[in-house]
Amino acid sequence: MVSTLITHVPSTTLHLLASAFIMYAFFGKKEYTMKQRALIMSLGFIVLIPDVPKFLGTTALHSLISLPFLSLLLAFLIQKWTKTKYWYSLLATFTTFMAGALLIDWIGNGSRLFSPLLNKNYAFTLLKHELLLILLLTAVLLIVLKTSNKVILTTGLLVALSFLSLKAYGKLELQSYLRNQVQSAPIEWIDVKPHGLLGSNWEFVVMAEDKKIRGTASLLGNDVKVTSRFQ
Numbered sequence: 001m002v003s004t005l006i007t008h009v010p011s012t013t014l015h016l017l018a019s020a021f022i023m024y025a026f027f028g029k030k031e032y033t034m035k036q037r038a039l040i041m042s043l044g045f046i047v048l049i050p051d052v053p054k055f056l057g058t059t060a061l062h063s064l065i066s067l068p069f070l071s072l073l074l075a076f077l078i079q080k081w082t083k084t085k086y087w088y089s090l091l092a093t094f095t096t097f098m099a100g101a102l103l104i105d106w107i108g109n110g111s112r113l114f115s116p117l118l119n120k121n122y123a124f125t126l127l128k129h130e131l132l133l134i135l136l137l138t139a140v141l142l143i144v145l146k147t148s149n150k151v152i153l154t155t156g157l158l159v160a161l162s163f164l165s166l167k168a169y170g171k172l173e174l175q176s177y178l179r180n181q182v183q184s185a186p187i188e189w190i191d192v193k194p195h196g197l198l199g200s201n202w203e204f205v206v207m208a209e210d211k212k213i214r215g216t217a218s219l220l221g222n223d224v225k226v227t228s229r230f231q
Contacts (some may be wrong), residue, residue: 010134011108012048014127017137019044019100021144021153026092027082030148037145043081046074046093047100062105063115067097107164126167128194133160166219167194173221174202182208 020041027040050061050070061070075090082089105111110123127133140156143149171192178190188207195203195216202221206213215226 010131011104013134014137015047015100015104016044017134017141018104019047019096020141021137021157022096022100023092024144025150025153026088026095027084028144028148028150030150032148034145037148040082041141041145043078044096044100046078047096049074050097050101062101062111064102064113065115065117067102068094071097124168124171125193126164126171128199132198132200133163136160170217170219170221171202174204174217174224175221177221177224178204178206182206182211182213 021044023043024037024041027043028037032040050067052061061067071090071094075086075093078084078093079086079089102111102113104127106113106122107124107126108128110121110125112119113122114120136156137160140152144153144156174192175190178192179187186209188209190207191205192202193204195201200219202217202219204213204215204217211229213226214228215224217224
């Protein structure tokens with residue numbers, strides 16, 4: 001289990017950072033000491049619990065079907081730690097799972113959202129090398145941990161969301177451009193994924209009957225370059 005987590009350090013780190021922010025947004029208080037703020041942020045560890053069954057070969061706990069029930073159970077633990085009302089702890093727990101776990105997976109390698117009923121993997125890949133986001137969120141976390149400034153927290157999250165929104169726009173624009181360009185044959189599928197060390201560009205593959213086209217594009221989906229064609 002430990003070796004698997006180490007292999008997925010960037011993704012695991014991103015899950016933990018996002019969940020720490022969510023927990024602090026719900027339960028952090030300005031008068032808390034640094035130790036108390038760290039304890040609140042550490043509650044974000046619950047985001048790793050749905051991944052435990054993966055080591056047994058199943059994603060049963062990592063879906064839209066099972067996470068609400070898991071939230072109902074773990075909310076009791078969060079309530080005990082934070083001394084808040086159960087409904088508030090439940091909301092924090094559910095938000096942590098939806099945003100800190102499923103959303104990040106969906107914009108990463110994908111997630112089996114309806115497991116165990118369906119085994120299909122759903123993905124809208126925006127992240128490949130999460131280094132840029134990890135550095136940003138780590139810097140924000142350290143500042144918030146030291147200053148208890150929720151304005152910094154909000155600003156950091158807005159910057160991260162703006163960056164992801166920009167990538168989503170660029171991906172959709174590129175997909176639209178590729179559909180318009182390949183009109184001679186029905187398109188079977190288009191695969192667009194982040195490219196480069198920081199994932200700030202795109203690489204794509206278009207399959208259309210007997211044609212296979214590979215290429216790259218800039219962040220906003222322009223400056224498209226075809227690198228290879230196969231027929």
